[in-house]
Amino acid sequence: MVTIKDVAQYLDEKIEKDSNFIVCTFYELRIKKDLSKEDTMQFLEYSKNRLRNNGYKVFYTGQKYEYQNTIKTVEDNQLMVAIKFEW
Numbered sequence: 001m002v003t004i005k006d007v008a009q010y011l012d013e014k015i016e017k018d019s020n021f022i023v024c025t026f027y028e029l030r031i032k033k034d035l036s037k038e039d040t041m042q043f044l045e046y047s048k049n050r051l052r053n054n055g056y057k058v059f060y061t062g063q064k065y066e067y068q069n070t071i072k073t074v075e076d077n078q079l080m081v082a083i084k085f086e087w
Contacts, residue, residue, distance in 0.1 A: 002039045007046040021067060022051070022082040029079060044080055056082040 010033075014022045024047065029040050048058045059065045059074050059081045066072070067083055074081050 002035065002042045002046065004046060007043060007050060010043075011047060011050060020084045022056070022080075023078055024080040024082075026077050026079055040079070047080065047082075051082045055085045057085050058082050 010024075011022070014024075024044065029035050029043060030037075033043075035043060044060075051058055057065070061074050061076060061079060063074050064071055065074065065081060065083060
């Protein structure tokens with residue numbers, strides 16, 4: 001079962017490393033955290049809500065995004081990418 005506390009701790013660690021660009025990978029969530037497919041989906045939903053509320057744009061596998069003047073696609077092994085929105 002995924003909790004808001006789990007998500008907050010994970011995202012806080014990611015934000016500490018790079019507050020402008022956050023990547024959540026399949027390996028981190030499904031393998032290292034040993035989340036089921038359903039728990040992974042819930043984890044991503046909680047993460048999306050927290051990140052959007054804190055000024056991030058969120059993208060999922062296969063979606064295109066622009067970062068540092070380059071158009072990129074969220075790769076197959078990346079479940080979510082979040083970019084800090086600049087006002």
